[in-house]
Amino acid sequence: MCGIVGFTSNGHDPAAAKRTAQAMADLIRHRGPDGEGYYADTRAALGHRRLSIIDIDGGGQPMFNEDGALVVVFNGEIYNYRALRTRLQRLGHRFATDSDTEVLLHGYEAWGTALPRRLRGMFAFALWDRRTGTLFCARDLFGIKPLYYYQRGRQLLFASEIKALLAHPAFEKKLNEARLPDWLSMEYLPDSETLFAGVYELPPAHTLLWQDGRLTTARYAAPQFRPRPGSLRHYAGAIGDALADSAAAHRIADVPVGCFLSGGVDSSLVVRETARNQPAVQCFAVGYAEQAYSELPAARAAAAALGVPLHETTVTAADFFAANRAIQWYLDEPMPNPAEVPLYFLCRAARQHVKVVLSGEGADELFGGYPLYQQAVWAGRWQAVPRALRRALAGLLPGCGFLRRGALPRWQRAARANYVFETTQERDKYLLRSYGAPAPARRCKPYFDAVRHLDEPTAVQWVDMQTWLPRDILRKADRMSMAHGLELRVPFLDRRVLAVALALPRRLRCTGRRGKPALRAAAACRLPGRLAEAPKRGFPVPLADWLRQDETYARVRAKLTGPVAARFFDTAALCALLDAHRAGTTNAMTKIWAFYCFIEWYELYFEEKIPPVL
Template sequence: MCGITGFAERSHDAETARKIVKGMADLIAYRGPDGEGYYVDDQVALGHRRLSIIDLEGGKQPMFNEDGNLVVIFNGEIYNFQDLRAELVSAGHTFATKSDTEVLLHGYEQWGKELPARLRGMFTFVIWDRASHTMFGARDIFGIKPFYYYNVDGLFLFGSEIKSFLAHPGFKKELNEERLPEYLSIEYIPNEETMFRNVFKLPGAHMFTWKDGRMTVERYYDIQYHVDESKSLQEWEKIITDTFSESVAAHQIADVEVGCFLSSGVDSSFVVNEVAKGTPHVKSFSVGYAEEKYSELPYAQEFSREIGVPSIANQVDADQFFEANRVIQWYLDEPMPNPAEVPLYFLAQNARKYVKVVLSGEGADELFGGYPMYCQAVHFMDYERKVPKPLRKCAGKIARKLPEGFKGKHFLVRGSQEPWQRYLRANYVFADPAERDRYLKKDYHSPRPETFFKPYFDKVSGLDEPTQLQWVDMHTWMLYDILLKADRMSMANSLELRVPFLDREMLDVALSIPQRYRSGKEETKIALRGAALKQLPESVAHRKKLGFPVPLNDWLREDKYYNMVREKFTGPVAEQFFNTGELLRLLDDHKAGRAKNMTKIWSFYSFILWYELYFVNSAPPAGVYGK
């Protein structure tokens, strides 16, 4: 696991370019504190920071092929590299190291642009062909590992994190202000754009080619459902168990100790239990709060005792939470107001004292149907099956005129809409964009947030609604929220996080399972829970998902933390973008108990902290690695 960065242009002075690319890599040094390496010629500069996991001595980067024509930098792990290596040796290739990195070089020689589709793992990589002056790169199918780029006026910048671009004098740093409304509604921008103008995300399952200033982006893999109705639920449970066991084994390949994150839920418990079969004393790591009603620690520690694995836990208090949030907004690159990132940061920080690699349960909900809104979608699916569309439209029109307390009003209204219009994540923070816009000083003429998700729904319009939601979540929520914070919070602490549910083989199983075995009207992850029930204590297999709950709702009512937020809500950044009177009303209503505004407050507060760091101070805060 590493950090990569670099740039390309028609020509430059190599000595100057070397200094620049080193400065870029230094800004993400925490991603790879074990070593650094650079390649520079008169057109390209490549930088690499290494966290040594496999082939500790021989895996240094940048790495070259035999004749020195190809040079690669790589972030991630290739879990099938040994199989690919054997295939390439049979084809006549000679290997100089035992690392998975070298497979990329010889694989590109052998297969060219077909290479990414052959890889099983989490990765981003860049290969520079010195002879053809062509750069090629790709991102794994899920987007577990990040990749950003900037291609303006002949300058092509790329990196694992946007902040590395700040060290290049040609980078024009601008706020992508038109996307502020979407950020406030959704918590992230649900497409390739970022909060920096002209900086884009390379989507998961995509590759790119850069040559002579021109960049082309292509999809190399498409997630498509191929449901198999021939198997029973019990057969699917067995398939999940067997496939997951193999995936966990593959994700444990390392030349260093591997630990596990453990929360109270079935996903991480399934991971820990599987690892413990082959590694009885695997270390598990959990995080919680002194406020017990928000803490997952009692459940996690009880489970650890039951299966006999060491449990290492830490607690986070309010002072730590608020102090860390400023540093966290720097690590994130873009503002993100998901409070769960804070305990995740402290969890990774504690784990790094003991291990370099952890396995975690991310991705199980999206692949196997784990969110309550999938159950709601089953109800809508049944409603649409039973009631003709004209009647649903009529019922929705009538229901809109009913008083707010009328039972069933919202179901009838939403039942008259299309799936993309009632997608809950589109209005995650503000149910009504008009309410959101009251806080903004400018009218951005932004479309309703759900319209950003319509293109995703259009691609899978032939699927049933719960399955549509899963597919859209895989390409938006999981990619831009779940995996982003998992990568940033682990790498901020120089810790490699692996996700065995997000594996090619596990995906193939998930895409085959009938919808009725994924989510019902009341139950989530039906087949996965069934598989877990055969392995885990029944109390764990049926435990509801908590998802890193935090006491922030309560803390914001305490004077100390209320005043912290109030100071920012009346400061110059708030004055620049927001109607501060409305912000204060929002905060005061929450403190007085007249409303629960935590999510909205934290969205504004996180943006203000982030903007101060990147556009006012333009420097890492105290506490960042290397400061």
């Protein structure tokens, strides 16, 4: 796991270009504290910050092929690199290292732009072909590892994190203000744009090709749900086998490996599979003094049942708010999901003991774990009722959200939009100006249009895998772990596990009353006690309670009435929202935290000298 940067231009000075690449890489040195390397010629420059995990002595980057015509920088891990290495050796390729990075060079020589389809792992890489003047980049199937790019004229800049672009003289830092309403509704932008004007995120399962000033992106894989008949017992076995195989692959490392453990079924399964081959694997959990929100009791019970040691971390309100400034810096774009804060502390604690952790992200999206999917089951059944009757009932009971949403098209009723605000009218009353932004669900319509043929809960799952998973779940997992030089691996997000998930009949992914039945059946065969039925908790945070305390209230109010708030928002409306929350007449935690995080992020990136003092 590392950080990569680079750029292309026509006729730059290699020495100066190398210095620029180093300045870019310095801004993401937290991703690779173990080493650095740079390459530059007259047309391109590449930089790399290394976190040494595999082939510690021989895996330095940038890495070259035998004749030096190809050079690559790479962030991630290729878990099938040994099998690919053997195949390439049979084709006549010679390897100089035992690093998975070298497989990318010889793989590109053998298979060209088809290379990413053969890779099993998490990755973002950039490969420069000096002979053809071609830059080829690719991102993994799920979007576990990030990659951003920025084009200005015939120059192309790229980096693992947006902040690295700030060090390049061609980069013009500007807020993509037109997308502020979308972000405010959804906590992220559901497409390739970012809150920095002109900066784009390469989507998951995509490649980027740059040659002669022309940029082309293409999708190299498009997984589809294709349910196949099978019993619960059959699929429970298939899931267990696939996860065991994936966990074994994800343990490949030349450094100590640990696990996150929340006490839920997903993390417990990952720990169990890891502990089978690594007894007494070190596990890590985070919680709060407020017991109602803390997952530490559940984590302790799971650790005891699995027979593994547990390291506990407790986060206070003071810790929470003090860390948010640094967290927004590491995130690149503001993210008001409070779960990122305990994750930040969990990663910091784990890094004191191990360099790699395995975690349970992705299980809910692949196997149907969110209540949203169960609601979609009922919504799908409701659509079978004649439309006239549905409209009539919605008119008789206008206060019933289920009936009201049931009268809407699927892309409106099912999208994970309006996450922060129920309506655009409610959102827009806090904005100082009108942006003419569409309803946030409209941004998700293209995704739902692409899967009209799927039943409703399956369509919602698919859309989540394209939007929510890479842009929220995996983004905060990558940034919070890399902030501490910790490699976080996600065994559920693996090609073989995905193949089983895509074949599951819908009834084995979710029902109207139960999530993840097949995964829980697999867990029942493998986990001790009642761990397989552990309820889904998410990442609960006592923020709503803290916002009602005097000290926290004053801190937040000062931010909501400051100069940045006054530039974008109706500060009187923000204060009224905060006061209503404090009085207990409403729970506006998510909305308040969204405004607070945006303001703090904007101060960091647009009001202060970069890099900030954290």
